[in-house]
Amino acid sequence: MDRRNFLKQVAVWSSGILLAEPVFRITPDLLAAETGTPILSVGTGKNYTSLVSSVLQPLGGIAAFVKPGDHVVVKPNIGWDRRPEQAATTHPEIVRAVVELAIMAGAKTVQVFDRTCNEERRCYMNSGIKSALDGMGNSKVQCNYIDQRKFIPVTIEKGLSLSKWSFYKDALQADCYINIPVAKHHGLARLTLGLKNTMGVIGGNRGKIHGNMSQNLADLNTVIRADLTIIDATRILLRNGPQGGSLKDVKILDTVIASADPVAADAYATTLFGFKPEQIDSTRVAAKMGLGEMDLNKMDIRMV
Amino acid sequence: MATKVTLRTCRKLSQVLFFFLFLLFFRLTDYSGLDEIPYAVNIFFRWDPLVTATVVLATKTFVALLLPSLFIIALTIIFGRVFCGWLCPMGTLLDGVGKLIQTSPRQGRSLRSVKYILLAVILTSSLFGLQLVGFFDPFSLLVRGLTLGLDPLFNLLVSGFFDPIYRYAPQWLSNLSEPIYTVLQNSVLPHKQSFFLLSTLSTTILIAVVALEKLAKRFWCRNLCPLGALLAILSRFSLFRRFPGLSCKDCQHCAPSCRMDAFDPKSRQVRHEECNLCLDCVDNCVKQASRFHFALPDNRLQIDMSRRTFIGAGLAGITLPLLSQVNAGGRLPRPTLLRPPGAAPEAEFFSKCVRCGECMKVCIQNALQPCFLESGYEGMFTPRLIPRIGYCEFNCTLCGQVCPTGAIHKLSQPAKQTFVIGMAVFDKERCLPFAAHSPCIVCEEHCPTHDKAIKFKEVTVINHKGEAIDLRQPYLIPELCIGCGICENKCPLPGHSAIRVLSSRTTSEDDEYGYGAHTQTTIIQQRSIS
Numbered sequence: 001m002d003r004r005n006f007l008k009q010v011a012v013w014s015s016g017i018l019l020a021e022p023v024f025r026i027t028p029d030l031l032a033a034e035t036g037t038p039i040l041s042v043g044t045g046k047n048y049t050s051l052v053s054s055v056l057q058p059l060g061g062i063a064a065f066v067k068p069g070d071h072v073v074v075k076p077n078i079g080w081d082r083r084p085e086q087a088a089t090t091h092p093e094i095v096r097a098v099v100e101l102a103i104m105a106g107a108k109t110v111q112v113f114d115r116t117c118n119e120e121r122r123c124y125m126n127s128g129i130k131s132a133l134d135g136m137g138n139s140k141v142q143c144n145y146i147d148q149r150k151f152i153p154v155t156i157e158k159g160l161s162l163s164k165w166s167f168y169k170d171a172l173q174a175d176c177y178i179n180i181p182v183a184k185h186h187g188l189a190r191l192t193l194g195l196k197n198t199m200g201v202i203g204g205n206r207g208k209i210h211g212n213m214s215q216n217l218a219d220l221n222t223v224i225r226a227d228l229t230i231i232d233a234t235r236i237l238l239r240n241g242p243q244g245g246s247l248k249d250v251k252i253l254d255t256v257i258a259s260a261d262p263v264a265a266d267a268y269a270t271t272l273f274g275f276k277p278e279q280i281d282s283t284r285v286a287a288k289m290g291l292g293e294m295d296l297n298k299m300d301i302r303m304v
Numbered sequence: 305m306a307t308k309v310t311l312r313t314c315r316k317l318s319q320v321l322f323f324f325l326f327l328l329f330f331r332l333t334d335y336s337g338l339d340e341i342p343y344a345v346n347i348f349f350r351w352d353p354l355v356t357a358t359v360v361l362a363t364k365t366f367v368a369l370l371l372p373s374l375f376i377i378a379l380t381i382i383f384g385r386v387f388c389g390w391l392c393p394m395g396t397l398l399d400g401v402g403k404l405i406q407t408s409p410r411q412g413r414s415l416r417s418v419k420y421i422l423l424a425v426i427l428t429s430s431l432f433g434l435q436l437v438g439f440f441d442p443f444s445l446l447v448r449g450l451t452l453g454l455d456p457l458f459n460l461l462v463s464g465f466f467d468p469i470y471r472y473a474p475q476w477l478s479n480l481s482e483p484i485y486t487v488l489q490n491s492v493l494p495h496k497q498s499f500f501l502l503s504t505l506s507t508t509i510l511i512a513v514v515a516l517e518k519l520a521k522r523f524w525c526r527n528l529c530p531l532g533a534l535l536a537i538l539s540r541f542s543l544f545r546r547f548p549g550l551s552c553k554d555c556q557h558c559a560p561s562c563r564m565d566a567f568d569p570k571s572r573q574v575r576h577e578e579c580n581l582c583l584d585c586v587d588n589c590v591k592q593a594s595r596f597h598f599a600l601p602d603n604r605l606q607i608d609m610s611r612r613t614f615i616g617a618g619l620a621g622i623t624l625p626l627l628s629q630v631n632a633g634g635r636l637p638r639p640t641l642l643r644p645p646g647a648a649p650e651a652e653f654f655s656k657c658v659r660c661g662e663c664m665k666v667c668i669q670n671a672l673q674p675c676f677l678e679s680g681y682e683g684m685f686t687p688r689l690i691p692r693i694g695y696c697e698f699n700c701t702l703c704g705q706v707c708p709t710g711a712i713h714k715l716s717q718p719a720k721q722t723f724v725i726g727m728a729v730f731d732k733e734r735c736l737p738f739a740a741h742s743p744c745i746v747c748e749e750h751c752p753t754h755d756k757a758i759k760f761k762e763v764t765v766i767n768h769k770g771e772a773i774d775l776r777q778p779y780l781i782p783e784l785c786i787g788c789g790i791c792e793n794k795c796p797l798p799g800h801s802a803i804r805v806l807s808s809r810t811t812s813e814d815d816e817y818g819y820g821a822h823t824q825t826t827i828i829q830q831r832s833i834s
Contacts, residue, residue, distance in 0.1 A: 062409075073629070074789055081698065081699050098326070104611055112579070117750060117794075118697060119494065119668045119700070121337065121668070121671060122335065122668070122697065122700065123701065125337050126699070134726055134814065149471065186749070187745055187748045187749055187760060187776070188743060188744075188745050188748075188776065205796055207744070207746040207794055207795065208745050208796045210743060210745070210749075210796065211742050211743060211796075213743065240755070240756055241756065242749060243749075243750070243751075245752065245753070245754040246754040246755075257314050290434065303611065
């Protein structure tokens with residue numbers, strides 16, 4: 001390539017940056033809502049690795065969700081620079097157990113990421129999640145930081161409050177998206193559970209979401225709908241959420257909840273805090289939009 | 305071609321080694337995955353005798369962090385300015401550039417005395433409490449130029465090359481380019497793109513120092529470097545010297561090509577204090593007569609500075625601090641000037657900070673930025689925290705770890721988490737739950753203290769449509785706020801944040817405005833009224 005040609009290429013590409021704004025259009029086929037009663041599985045146990053696989057049994061095991069050759073995204077909460085026992089982030093053992101199951105089910109790749117609130121390296125490191133996954137030594141498992149280039153503007157066709165927002169490409173393209181939030185207190189939303197955990201895969205000024213949070217969260221979840229939600233309630237944060245910091249705010253429950261219905265999972269997790277599902281606006285609004293079931297009586301709850 | 309291993313080869317190897325070490329330490333001045341940085345990444349400042357001299361003079365205290373400078377002092381007393389010739393990364397940079405642009409070693413008029421004048425001014429003024437070393441110390445210039453300008457620029461250029469390929473080139477091409485980019489990201493590139501105030505100024509100063517090389521070899525080291533001047537004075541006592549002590553008559557070899565212009569043109573004597581032991585004259589000597597060995601100090605020539613000049617420089621060194629003392633700027637409150645966590649009280653901070661830029665380099669949120677004239681010219685390039693650019697990460701203690709002089713104290717994590725940088729103040733005219741009756745409390749969500757300094761009350765307000773709505777309105781508990789600025793940083797309003805961190809520091813001990821106390825009482829009063 002000669003100099004002239006090179007300069008021309010550079011000019012063409014850099015003008016491309018200014019002009020092009022690619023828009024991904026995702027048609028959410030899911031809002032047709034699932035027919036039948038959602039299965040919700042709850043288990044307790046001290047060994048979190050075996051707890052995760054036993055909780056998944058009533059749902060048909062991981063194989064019901066992850067097919068051989070799938071590109072899987074596992075989305076924990078790594079939002080804060082906190083240690084696992086402080087209950088602000090998903091427990092690393094839970095994350096690792098889910099990733100291991102996905103690999104065993106034949107996943108081609110398993111990506112684990114979160115757009116953090118505190119500095120990303122500190123969050124990944126001190127949550128224990130990065131070292132737990134790097135320790136697996138499996139090249140199919142990728143625990144990478146968010147790459148800003150991968151946020152793609154998406155038109156939210158079913159959105160009632162949001163019509164457009166940018167989403168993380170890998171989350172949009174996943175064959176199987178597994179949401180593994182930690183259950184904790186939150187000042188504005190009251191609790192942060194599965195639906196709120198979706199905020200970790202969106203771009204832009206996330207503070208703006210807070211203006212009409214419940215509807216906004218429901219709208220976001222019409223684009224990214226988790227195939228499987230596993231709520232980490234091994235320890236829950238009762239106060240000073242979503243960051244906590246003091247062990248006095250933490251209650252140990254050794255519980256894990258799983259469901260293919262994200263609203264059902266959130267609704268059940270709410271009861272662990274002594275609230276009713278309808279007290280959490282985001283659950284109520286999501287159920288109203290047809291994202292899932294919030295009535296505990298209409299769920300097939302299996303205790304394992 | 306077989307190259308003979310000469311003394312000069314050893315010198316070059318040493319230069320390359322220390323230059324590489326310098327760059328390596330620069331890159332390692334970052335979060336490593338551990339709370340503590342395991343290497344002495346700031347060693348180039350801590351062994352700098354000029355930094356030590358000015359800090360000790362300005363604070364009149366012993367600073368243990370700076371003990372490594374005794375090593376360079378000892379080295380110089382034994383071997384002369386070997387530091388300038390063999391170790392100094394700035395000298396190596398200049399040698400490299402000089403080679404590239406084919407500089408002449410000759411210089412029209414000798415400006416050698418300028419560096420002694422600078423040294424005298426810097427040392428005297430530091431004794432009287434004004435710290436000027438940061439404007440002239442070679443490592444301060446180098447690290448600042450790299451941190452604030454060249455390193456972010458380097459990352460911008462590299463990502464600017466790979467990003468368009470990733471976004472717009474065909475898939476096969478980005479499949480080739482991305483692995484290369486990843487390798488670069490994991491090795492030579494910084495973790496992420498940073499942005500700095502004074503990026504142009506800092507880089508221009510560094511480039512100007514390098515560009516002086518066009519005038520003559522090692523122009524900076526010969527004429528301007530105050531560290532070089534200090535080492536020159538020390539090396540007058542040194543024991544490792546060139547023999548013969550003068551250049552041979554009629555031989556035009558060593559004296560005209562000396563990179564330090566160390567030979568006196570009239571007497572042909574070597575000015576030993578100007579020699580940086582590059583050993584070119586040994587390796588190039590046609591008669592094989594020139595060599596270095598140990599001998600007792602024997603200085604035939606006086607140092608290149610007259611008594612009159614020395615007294616003049618000393619007077620300037622006294623006048624500058626006095627002028628600063630009568631500057632009214634020093635008596636004004638600076639509410640938006642936040643110092644890093646662990647920063648010493650303002651007067652001590654000014655005495656100790658050598659404007660090295662290490663804290664700004666290491667700050668993982670890009671929050672620490674250089675001052676321009678916000679704290680007077682005296683405070684130019686001192687660090688300040690600008691929350692809207694980046695906030696202070698609650699669990700991070702890195703800036704105190706890399707500060708070479710203790711201007712920012714090294715704090716333990718619990719001490720850092722209670723260190724008060726400033727205090728947040730709400731602007732209720734703009735804050736959404738107050739001004740627009742719209743839910744928000746993003747500040748409360750991010751507030752990191754264990755008992756949150758930002759709390760909210762649940763209120764029912766009548767909005768502009770006349771509807772009663774339930775809302776959570778935030779308020780601050782001053783005793784809990786440490787001023788980390790995450791609230792100001794994350795406030796979703798465009799432009800200025802509706803919550804701002806204000807400094808409660810006083811600019812001097814006899815600050816009559818008592819700014820800090822004033823703000824606190826005002827806020828407490830406001831709260832008890834409302």
